[in-house]
Amino acid sequence: MTATRDGRAPNSRPRVGLFVTCLVDIIRPTVGFAAVKLLEEAGCKVVVPSQTCCGQPAYNAGDRATAKDLAMQAIDAFEDCDYVVAPSGSCGGMLATHYPELFAGEPDMAAKAERFAAKTHELVSFLVDVLGVETVAARYEGTVAYHDSCAGLRELGIKTQPRRLLASVEGLRLVELEEAETCCGFGGMFATKYGELSNAIVSRKSEDIRKTAADTVLAGDLGCLMNMAGKLQREGSPVKARHVAEVLAGMADGPAIGESQGPKQ
Amino acid sequence: MSAVATTSKFKENAHDALTDARLQGALVHARNFTVRRAAAAERLPEFEALRDNARAVKDHTLAHLDLYLEAYERKVVESGGQVHYAQDAEEARRIIIELCRSLGAKSVTKGKSMVSEEIGLNQALEAAGIEAVETDLGEYIIQLRGEAPSHIIAPAIHVTKQDVEQDFRKAHRDLPATRDLSEPEQLLAEARSVLRARFLAADVGVTGANFLVAETGTSIIVTNEGNGDLTQILPKAHIVIASIEKIVPTLEDAAQLLRVLARSATGQDASVYTTLSTGPRRPGDPDGPSAYHVVILDNGRSSMLGGEFEDMLRCIRCGACMNHCPVYQAIGGHAYGWVYPGPMGAVLTPSLIGVAEGGQLPNASSFCGRCEEVCPVRIPLPKMMRHWREREFERHLSPAPFRYGLGLWAFFARRPTLYRFATDLAARAMHLAGRGKGRFSWAPLAGGWTQYRDLAAPEKTTFQSQWRAKSGAVK
Amino acid sequence: MAGEKRGGEVSAREAIFANVRRSLGVTGAEEPRRFESEARLAKAPPGVVPKRGQGGAEARIATFKAEAERAAATLAEVAALAEVPGEVARFLRENNAPATLRMGTDQRLATMPWSVTPLDILHGPSDGHDLNAVSVAFAAIAETGTVALVSGADNPTTLNFLPDNQIVVVLRSDVVADYESVFVRLRETYGKGGAPRTVNFITGPSRSADIEQTLLLGAHGPRRLHIVIAG
Numbered sequence: 008m009t010a011t012r013d014g015r016a017p018n019s020r021p022r023v024g025l026f027v028t029c030l031v032d033i034i035r036p037t038v039g040f041a042a043v044k045l046l047e048e049a050g051c052k053v054v055v056p057s058q059t060c061c062g063q064p065a066y067n068a069g070d071r072a073t074a075k076d077l078a079m080q081a082i083d084a085f086e087d088c089d090y091v092v093a094p095s096g097s098c099g100g101m102l103a104t105h106y107p108e109l110f111a112g113e114p115d116m117a118a119k120a121e122r123f124a125a126k127t128h129e130l131v132s133f134l135v136d137v138l139g140v141e142t143v144a145a146r147y148e149g150t151v152a153y154h155d156s157c158a159g160l161r162e163l164g165i166k167t168q169p170r171r172l173l174a175s176v177e178g179l180r181l182v183e184l185e186e187a188e189t190c191c192g193f194g195g196m197f198a199t200k201y202g203e204l205s206n207a208i209v210s211r212k213s214e215d216i217r218k219t220a221a222d223t224v225l226a227g228d229l230g231c232l233m234n235m236a237g238k239l240q241r242e243g244s245p246v247k248a249r250h251v252a253e254v255l256a257g258m259a260d261g262p263a264i265g266e267s268q269g270p271k272q
Numbered sequence: 273m274s275a276v277a278t279t280s281k282f283k284e285n286a287h288d289a290l291t292d293a294r295l296q297g298a299l300v301h302a303r304n305f306t307v308r309r310a311a312a313a314e315r316l317p318e319f320e321a322l323r324d325n326a327r328a329v330k331d332h333t334l335a336h337l338d339l340y341l342e343a344y345e346r347k348v349v350e351s352g353g354q355v356h357y358a359q360d361a362e363e364a365r366r367i368i369i370e371l372c373r374s375l376g377a378k379s380v381t382k383g384k385s386m387v388s389e390e391i392g393l394n395q396a397l398e399a400a401g402i403e404a405v406e407t408d409l410g411e412y413i414i415q416l417r418g419e420a421p422s423h424i425i426a427p428a429i430h431v432t433k434q435d436v437e438q439d440f441r442k443a444h445r446d447l448p449a450t451r452d453l454s455e456p457e458q459l460l461a462e463a464r465s466v467l468r469a470r471f472l473a474a475d476v477g478v479t480g481a482n483f484l485v486a487e488t489g490t491s492i493i494v495t496n497e498g499n500g501d502l503t504q505i506l507p508k509a510h511i512v513i514a515s516i517e518k519i520v521p522t523l524e525d526a527a528q529l530l531r532v533l534a535r536s537a538t539g540q541d542a543s544v545y546t547t548l549s550t551g552p553r554r555p556g557d558p559d560g561p562s563a564y565h566v567v568i569l570d571n572g573r574s575s576m577l578g579g580e581f582e583d584m585l586r587c588i589r590c591g592a593c594m595n596h597c598p599v600y601q602a603i604g605g606h607a608y609g610w611v612y613p614g615p616m617g618a619v620l621t622p623s624l625i626g627v628a629e630g631g632q633l634p635n636a637s638s639f640c641g642r643c644e645e646v647c648p649v650r651i652p653l654p655k656m657m658r659h660w661r662e663r664e665f666e667r668h669l670s671p672a673p674f675r676y677g678l679g680l681w682a683f684f685a686r687r688p689t690l691y692r693f694a695t696d697l698a699a700r701a702m703h704l705a706g707r708g709k710g711r712f713s714w715a716p717l718a719g720g721w722t723q724y725r726d727l728a729a730p731e732k733t734t735f736q737s738q739w740r741a742k743s744g745a746v747k
Numbered sequence: 748m749a750g751e752k753r754g755g756e757v758s759a760r761e762a763i764f765a766n767v768r769r770s771l772g773v774t775g776a777e778e779p780r781r782f783e784s785e786a787r788l789a790k791a792p793p794g795v796v797p798k799r800g801q802g803g804a805e806a807r808i809a810t811f812k813a814e815a816e817r818a819a820a821t822l823a824e825v826a827a828l829a830e831v832p833g834e835v836a837r838f839l840r841e842n843n844a845p846a847t848l849r850m851g852t853d854q855r856l857a858t859m860p861w862s863v864t865p866l867d868i869l870h871g872p873s874d875g876h877d878l879n880a881v882s883v884a885f886a887a888i889a890e891t892g893t894v895a896l897v898s899g900a901d902n903p904t905t906l907n908f909l910p911d912n913q914i915v916v917v918l919r920s921d922v923v924a925d926y927e928s929v930f931v932r933l934r935e936t937y938g939k940g941g942a943p944r945t946v947n948f949i950t951g952p953s954r955s956a957d958i959e960q961t962l963l964l965g966a967h968g969p970r971r972l973h974i975v976i977a978g
Binding site for chain 1: 283286287290598599601602603635636637638639640641642644645655658660661662663664665666670674678681682684685686687688689691692695698699706708709710711713718719720721723724725726727728729730731732733734735736738739743
């Protein structure tokens with residue numbers, strides 16, 4: 008179903024461990040299944056090792072010890088995978104850029120973290136940059152704005168990859184936000200610890216979204232999406248928020264983030 | 273004591289800023305900076321290479337700071353100037369006041385200097401009976417208002433033109449009530465004529481320095497108005513106040529930094545006036561100050577060397593980090609409560625006034641990373657804010673409920689089987705509580721979230737439990 | 748010196764140097780460090796120099812003019828130094844400026860035929876009551892359209908800031924590519940490690956955007972910068 012640059016022989020299917028992320032795990036499993044579908048269609052063998060959290064909340068709260076424990080746990084859990092893929096730039100950035108920093112000064116662990124980091128990717132950039140996926144076979148009727156989540160954009164260089172794949176989705180019209188690269192104000196614990204500030208920032212984001220003709224806002228991170236969706240809904244806006252993987256996998260027919268889960272149409 | 277801080281009340285300050293309609297209107301103007309910087313960077317193919325080298329120049333200088341300071345001092349003395357050292361703000365103020373008194377100064381003009389704000393120089397001069405007049409237009413406006421700058425390069429960015437008109441009408445006593453002062457042009461003309469007289473009457477001029485050049489003993493200032501130059505060439509003495517990390521080895525090194533400074537700050541390729549000053553007036557010179565003094569301030573910086581905050585000493589005070597910061601854009605600079613706002617302030621403030629007073633600032637960040645992305649000397653600002661959070665956590669300075677919550681979560685996250693069970697239970701419970709509405713408008717312990725926005729409810733059960741059920745069925 | 752000793756205690760200078768060295772973990776006597784810093788001071792490596800200003804004389808002048816105009820300076824070119832007074836008089840007349848002109852005692856200005864113009868010529872520094880002044884640049888920088896002026900017995904610095912109309916004469920042979928080329932010339936003139944009291948790099952007329960980010964020319968310094976390229 009998915010076109011790749013080099014047709015891969017079935018016996019060389021890479022073993023990809025899905026790092027599902029806490030928010031996808033608990034709030035929106037659909038994103039996890041969309042990721043599995045995209046990876047399998049691109050020729051991967053997907054496994055889901057037993058996992059908890061990447062440790063980012065602890066790391067950003069200054070609790071380095073907990074962050075290190077969770078990092079070691081994750082590194083061990085994905086030991087036998089060729090790749091580790093997360094449907095999130097934020098968790099992906101934690102795994103791929105911050106794990107090695109966590110163990111700076113501990114050569115053995117640092118080397119292990121470096122090896123882990125080298126095989127870790129965010130989902131969409133993995134499809135495009137590593138697997139060479141150029142198009143997807145999906146359909147989405149709507150005008151879509153893509154928000155560049157900060158960690159994906161700045162830590163992992165994710166900018167063109169989702170736009171390239173979205174361009175191949177039938178029926179989808181992509182519009183650009185005026186400030187696509189400005190933070191939505193989520194920032195993990197920041198959103199609740201500094202709720203009023205976070206609200207000011209996400210209010211500006213929702214204004215930016217509403218200024219476009221978009222009926223859907225997409226992003227690669229569920230945290231940002233819940234923030235934007237929550238604001239748009241509180242403001243009574245009909246704009247839907249979805250994870251980009253749902254659209255790329257053709258699994259965007261269920262309720263959007265925070266939408267009523269009544270009987271499916 | 274330096275300038276009085278209200279940093280520990282950051283949250284309250286931020287609330288006041290967010291609910292101040294006048295301020296919110298003024299802050300819209302600050303957004304122009306990002307577009308201008310991007311255009312300037314785009315126009316210079318070597319910009320990224322210059323940033324790399326600017327960082328290298330600063331790192332090299334900091335690693336040899338003692339030696340370059342010695343060389344700089346030698347050259348200043350050789351050119352007829354004098355160097356004074358101040359360990360803290362109090363000492364710097366005392367040196368400058370003594371210098372002013374020995375020169376019989378009654379009136380001092382000032383070029384824009386953040387270090388002067390840091391040491392609270394204006395208030396000290398006034399207390400000593402010496403009139404201090406800020407001459408940068410923005411600084412002059414906030415001096416009339418009795419305020420601190422809200423931005424390190426655009427100090428009056430929080431002020432509207434209507435505010436300026438009111439301030440001028442109040443302060444400039446002989447201003448006819450019929451004079452039209454409704455537009456920026458007219459306000460500028462009024463300030464120009466009032467300040468021209470002050471420039472010509474001043475006994476001493478105090479400026480900061482963007483760079484101090486070891487090779488030649490030169491201080492460099494960069495302005496667009498020319499006020500820094502009028503401040504230093506007209507009075508009989510020029511006093512430079514600068515902190516130790518302003519040193520650069522050579523004129524070439526200064527040029528590397530100048531090329532990224534203006535572009536990062538205002539989006540100009542070069543500021544209008546870049547002035548190199550070396551010593552006092554030379555024999556035969558028809559103008560210029562007869563005396564030249566440099567006051568070199570430490571104020572805690574030497575202790576930052578060699579530690580996890582050393583990178584902060586690369587900062588060249590361009591303001592790009594605050595211009596691009598979503599938090600700064602939302603609240604402006606005064607909410608930060610001390611001299612340095614925005615991301616650079618969030619890192620520097622706890623270093624200079626202590627983590628007890630300044631500790632909130634490094635926490636009030638979404639870690640979006642845009643500050644580091646635009647920093648001309650590539651200071652890893654989010655990483656250093658995280659260092660502050662680590663210090664707070666280690667010293668048990670973070671709030672207790674937050675620590676307990678984090679500890680409880682960590683207990684589960686360290687135990688995958690228990691975690692899977694607990695999260696699945698939680699997801700099911702929250703799904704039910706959502707009652708098919710798909711979201712909550714209120715949730716326990718999430719008031720900071722739900723006060724302002726809805727919270728999506730879980731779809732049903734966790735991904736991991738669904739995946740296990742599925743793959744179990746397949747096997 | 749003021750404030751340096753607190754009776755009996757170590758001076759602030761000593762304390763600062765000691766703390767810098769303690770933090771860096773050095774004594775200050777290490778030979779490799781001394782060698783490295785002295786070598787840098789002696790050699791002054793240029794770093795990254797933009798290509799924009801480079802090129803032959805004609806290319807440099809063309810870039811200089813374009814960049815100076817971007818910075819809101821005005822420009823004129825004359826074939827010989829003797830034609831400078833006519834151009835200055837034209838510029839002042841066109842801008843409705845009074846027919847007075849202040850200048851330093853620069854020899855090149857002194858030999859120009861000012862008497863063919865109606866201008867009243869004044870010499871020496873400005874006291875803030877002059878509307879027009881002319882100086883000769885030490886060099887001009889193509890990279891950013893910048894003129895470099897140096898202070899000296901024949902060249903008052905006040906002329907660069909107090910008058911409303913600043914006129915700067917640039918000799919064609921003085922248009923260099925970049926800042927680094929000016930530093931080379933400064934060392935040739937003032938000796939290695941030496942410098943005039945003031946070097947003014949000036950790019951366009953004075954401006955401010957401090958009121959609501961509205962960019963206005965003529966903040967405290969000149970409202971106009973007119974550059975006459977000559978020779």
